[in-house]
Amino acid sequence: MKIRLDHVVKTFDTFRAVRDVSLEIESGELVALLGPSGSGKTTILRMVAGLEFADGGHIYFGDQDATDIPVRDRGVGFVFQHYALFPHMTVQENIAFGMKVSKVKREKSAIAARVDDLLRLVQLEGLGDRFPAQISGGQRQRVALARALAVDPKVLLLDEPFGALDAAVRRDLRRWLREIHDELGITTLFVTHDQEEALDLADRVVILNQGQVVQQGTPEQVCREPGSAFVTRFLGDTNRISAEVRGGVAYADGAAIAADGVANGAAEVYARPGDLAWSETGPGIAASVTRVLDRPGGRRVIAITTTGEHLEFDVEPELAVRAGQQGFVTLRRAQVFAAG
Ligand SMILES: Nc1ncnc2c1ncn2[C@@H]1O[C@H](COP(=O)(O)OP(=O)(O)OP(=O)(O)O)[C@@H](O)[C@H]1O
Numbered sequence: 001m002k003i004r005l006d007h008v009v010k011t012f013d014t015f016r017a018v019r020d021v022s023l024e025i026e027s028g029e030l031v032a033l034l035g036p037s038g039s040g041k042t043t044i045l046r047m048v049a050g051l052e053f054a055d056g057g058h059i060y061f062g063d064q065d066a067t068d069i070p071v072r073d074r075g076v077g078f079v080f081q082h083y084a085l086f087p088h089m090t091v092q093e094n095i096a097f098g099m100k101v102s103k104v105k106r107e108k109s110a111i112a113a114r115v116d117d118l119l120r121l122v123q124l125e126g127l128g129d130r131f132p133a134q135i136s137g138g139q140r141q142r143v144a145l146a147r148a149l150a151v152d153p154k155v156l157l158l159d160e161p162f163g164a165l166d167a168a169v170r171r172d173l174r175r176w177l178r179e180i181h182d183e184l185g186i187t188t189l190f191v192t193h194d195q196e197e198a199l200d201l202a203d204r205v206v207i208l209n210q211g212q213v214v215q216q217g218t219p220e221q222v223c224r225e226p227g228s229a230f231v232t233r234f235l236g237d238t239n240r241i242s243a244e245v246r247g248g249v250a251y252a253d254g255a256a257i258a259a260d261g262v263a264n265g266a267a268e269v270y271a272r273p274g275d276l277a278w279s280e281t282g283p284g285i286a287a288s289v290t291r292v293l294d295r296p297g298g299r300r301v302i303a304i305t306t307t308g309e310h311l312e313f314d315v316e317p318e319l320a321v322r323a324g325q326q327g328f329v330t331l332r333r334a335q336v337f338a339a340g
Contacts, residue, residue: 001062001075001154001187002027003048009056010043010211017043019211020057028185030178032198035208036234041191044208045157048189050074061154076155077148077186079141081163085132091143092128095119098151118146121180138162138169145177149184156181156188162197174201195235199223207231229337232270239276239311241269241285243336250336253285253307254328259336266339273300275333276313278321284328287311292321303329 003025010018018040025031033041046052048059050071058067066074085094095115099106106114119125122142124135132140141161148156158177162170178201181188192198198205199219206216215227226232233240243252243259245267250259252269259267278301287303290310294317301321303311311329315321 002060003155003187003189004060005044005048005057006060007057008044008047008054008059010040010047010052010054017211018047018054021208021211021213022057023206023213023216025187025189027187029203030181030188030190030201031204031206032190032192032202033206033208034192034195034198034234037193038210039208040211041193041208042159043211045159045189045191048155049076049078049157074155075151075153076157077151077153079144079148079156079158079161081160085140085143085147087132090129090131091119091124091135094132094143095128095146095150098147102151104151114150118150121149121183122146123176136169137165138173141165141173142176145180149186153186156186158188158190160192161190163192163194170197171200177201199235207234209234226335229268229270229340232335232337238270238272239313241271241305241309241311242307242339243267243269245336245338253305253309254283255285255331257331257334257336262336263338267336268339269331269334269336271331271334273313275331276311277330277332278303278313278315278319278327279330280325280327282328284330285311287327287329289321289323289325289327291323303327305329 005021005023008018008021033044035041047054050069054067058065092115095118096111099111119128122145124142127135162173174197205219205222207214209230215222215231226235232238241252243250245259245262245264248260250257250267250269257269285305287305289301289303291302293300298314299317301313301315
């Protein structure tokens with residue numbers, strides 16, 4: 001089922017939470033809505049779900065205008081971070097719940113067979129008789145997904161489903177969710193503020209800021225060509241260096257960087273730690289090492305420039321570098337944006 005948002009607007013009292021968002025999610029696609037807290041991700045998801053109504057624009061499910069269709073008739077399944085399971089029901093009963101209350105009547109045996117299939121799909125065979133309090137947080141979210149899938153939704157909506165879990169469990173569940181998505185092919189909209197999660201999981205990433213889409217594309221496109229300083233910063237792990245652009249060149253503290261198309265004046269240069277190189281002789285940006293952080297397989301160095309800007313870069317584990325050392329940083333690759 002293809003979903004289309006056409007100039008959607010949502011205002012709470014006088015606060016405009018979603019400003020003119022247009023977006024297409026192809027049938028079978030897994031799209032992540034990514035953005036900082038308060039950027040409007042959950043509001044968009046809730047409007048797609050029918051839990052909240054747009055006060056401008058339209059939402060289409062396939063060719064049908066779904067803007068005013070109530071939640072129970074939309075054929076959507078949800079998994080929310082805090083959308084708790086029913087604590088007094090077993091795992092099986094939780095999964096069966098939607099089928100029992102659905103308008104589509106099913107035989108008891110058909111419901112039991114479907115619950116067994118779903119338990120297998122979410123790899124929780126044998127845990128059907130447990131109560132939610134008797135399983136782990138990761139297992140609970142898998143039950144929540146099985147419950148959402150039980151009524152054969154046309155669209156799956158996930159709001160930070162793994163937000164409360166620790167990093168290793170999150171990574172496992174991410175991989176697992178992707179596999180399930182590929183097996184079932186359900187159109188899926190996933191909300192997260194975690195860039196790594198969005199980039200790992202999604203076919204396409206939609207980046208939001210202050211209720212607007214600021215960029216969308218495949219993970220590769222947004223990583224290779226972030227379109228603004230905001231997206232570059234938000235995708236994380238980058239250095240920001242103040243610069244001055246003159247005639248298509250950004251001058252930053254001893255470095256000259258190509259800045260085609262950037263207007264003359266104050267600018268910001270962004271470069272990832274892997275795109276910085278360190279040497280004890282110039283040319284480059286003069287800096288002094290403040291800390292060396294050992295990591296598995298490498299070392300992260302933090303240095304400070306003569307103008308007081310902090311730079312982070314990675315060096316080989318065997319490179320002799322220590323706090324207090326003076327040297328020069330060069331940029332192998334960088335992006336320049338006019339200061340805004
Ligand atoms: N029911 C409401 N009444 C008033 N304001 C609301 C309501 N729901 C959301 N907002 C406001 O709308 C803005 C967008 O909220 P939303 O929950 O969509 O953001 P988000 O990107 O999902 O953030 P988070 O990552 O923190 O969940 C926020 O400023 C929020 O305070």
